[in-house]
Amino acid sequence: MALRTPLFDWHVANGGRTVEFGGWDMPVQYGSIVEEHHVVRQAAGLFDIGHMGRLSFVGPDALALLQRISTNNAATMKNGQVRYALICNERGGIRDDVLVYRWPDAWSMVVNASNRDKIVNWIAQYTKGLDVNVRDETTATCMIAVQGPQAMTLCRALTDTDAEQLAYYFATAAHYRGRNCIVSRTGYTGEDGIEIIASADQGLELWEELIRRGAKPCGLGARDTLRLEAAMPLYGHELSEDIDPFQAGLTWAVKMDKGEFVGREALLRRREDASLPRRVGLEILGRRAAREGSTVLLEGRPIGHVTSGTVTPTLNKPIAMAYIEPGHTTPGTLCTVDVRGKIEEARVTPLPFYRRPKG
Amino acid sequence: MDPKTLRYAKSHEWAHLEGDICTVGLTKFAVDQLTDIIFIDLPNVDDLVAVGEGFGEVESVKAVSDLYSPITGDVIAINEKLETDPTLISNDPYGKGWLVKVKVEPGTTLEHLLTLEQYEKQIASEEH
Numbered sequence: 001m002a003l004r005t006p007l008f009d010w011h012v013a014n015g016g017r018t019v020e021f022g023g024w025d026m027p028v029q030y031g032s033i034v035e036e037h038h039v040v041r042q043a044a045g046l047f048d049i050g051h052m053g054r055l056s057f058v059g060p061d062a063l064a065l066l067q068r069i070s071t072n073n074a075a076t077m078k079n080g081q082v083r084y085a086l087i088c089n090e091r092g093g094i095r096d097d098v099l100v101y102r103w104p105d106a107w108s109m110v111v112n113a114s115n116r117d118k119i120v121n122w123i124a125q126y127t128k129g130l131d132v133n134v135r136d137e138t139t140a141t142c143m144i145a146v147q148g149p150q151a152m153t154l155c156r157a158l159t160d161t162d163a164e165q166l167a168y169y170f171a172t173a174a175h176y177r178g179r180n181c182i183v184s185r186t187g188y189t190g191e192d193g194i195e196i197i198a199s200a201d202q203g204l205e206l207w208e209e210l211i212r213r214g215a216k217p218c219g220l221g222a223r224d225t226l227r228l229e230a231a232m233p234l235y236g237h238e239l240s241e242d243i244d245p246f247q248a249g250l251t252w253a254v255k256m257d258k259g260e261f262v263g264r265e266a267l268l269r270r271r272e273d274a275s276l277p278r279r280v281g282l283e284i285l286g287r288r289a290a291r292e293g294s295t296v297l298l299e300g301r302p303i304g305h306v307t308s309g310t311v312t313p314t315l316n317k318p319i320a321m322a323y324i325e326p327g328h329t330t331p332g333t334l335c336t337v338d339v340r341g342k343i344e345e346a347r348v349t350p351l352p353f354y355r356r357p358k359g
Numbered sequence: 360m361d362p363k364t365l366r367y368a369k370s371h372e373w374a375h376l377e378g379d380i381c382t383v384g385l386t387k388f389a390v391d392q393l394t395d396i397i398f399i400d401l402p403n404v405d406d407l408v409a410v411g412e413g414f415g416e417v418e419s420v421k422a423v424s425d426l427y428s429p430i431t432g433d434v435i436a437i438n439e440k441l442e443t444d445p446t447l448i449s450n451d452p453y454g455k456g457w458l459v460k461v462k463v464e465p466g467t468t469l470e471h472l473l474t475l476e477q478y479e480k481q482i483a484s485e486e487h
Contacts, residue, residue: 028421029394029421031394032394032395033394033395033419033420033421034395034420221420221421224421225420287397287398288398288400288418288423289397289398289418289423291422291423310420310421311397311398311418311420313420340416340423
């Protein structure tokens, strides 16, 4: 049976349509996905992201472990800093994309729901001989995201920390109604906002307070269209065990000079391999949306496939992310996509499709 | 159209027969499930459609679904307004949001389709 966050009953009682996602029963929408999408772009949306895996690393060798299993350099992080990283297999393929948090006396990591067990088991293989205690705190805690241009003002004095003082991709320990929580200036929507991790039993009161403050609940459907516009990769779509970070356009999250890490040798080779497909953005010039699996063609010849696609609510046109042969990835390149048997014109487009206006 | 007088396919299309012209649409239940309909692909006039066979697709933000014909016959009209305004189907699925009109053979009935009561039972079992 699928897992449930502390907010599951609230979702069902409030019109949330739930689907199984990454082993969890999660709300995909409460009403219109398009309206929920616009709320996040224009005001403030609220997301139950309790399905995301939350791991903690305590002990003198925590840094050594993180350096070993992830591609980014944790050693240069400041206290409270959050950094995107990949966990690779020995072939350089991506096992997961994660956020690493540095605390004064510990580290933590947020992993994808669908990969949580896989990553916990993977990490266990690399803890032998190290003095570090890895704990899975997912079910003991809840995680809620508030995203949108009004998110920061709406969250004023929500906790005893001033979240507006947090730089982007920084987090702090705080208190919500007297109890420990974490406030992190991160998100998966392309908007400003915070993600809050609190005790599981505070989830409902925190959620309801945020609604009273004006945040509107949004489901995973809007989260998907938002992240697609922002060109953020989604594991299982743009990222997989067979795709390496260079192909995915995530070279910036791989620090080859930080020392040995799992997958580094393979990545040294793959970095030089000019034959591997690359992630690109596509704008479909017709009305129909290309979806995952649609074939991308150049002059009738298959050159790749779509990994995610929708009609973007902000730009009101079909967009997609795809992996295509290198050599055709220059923005402006015209191609076609086989959308369920009908050929649609398309154009390679720079990513992201949407970038929030600087405030 | 009054939903009580319509007949229904399990795949959520409704049918209304008047003489030898059958009007076909998508039920409110289906429209509400889809939400955010952005595109409707319909057959061409003069196309032949057949019971249970796909005749188009309806695309929402999250997914695309096939449309299945509840009736056999020749398409004599399609709702061209849906091309520029797909929200018609969300806002008025039994009226301005109709999909196609099909000319059927003499003697054709809708007896193979569900009544409203039967259809409502089916959707009650789909909801959870």
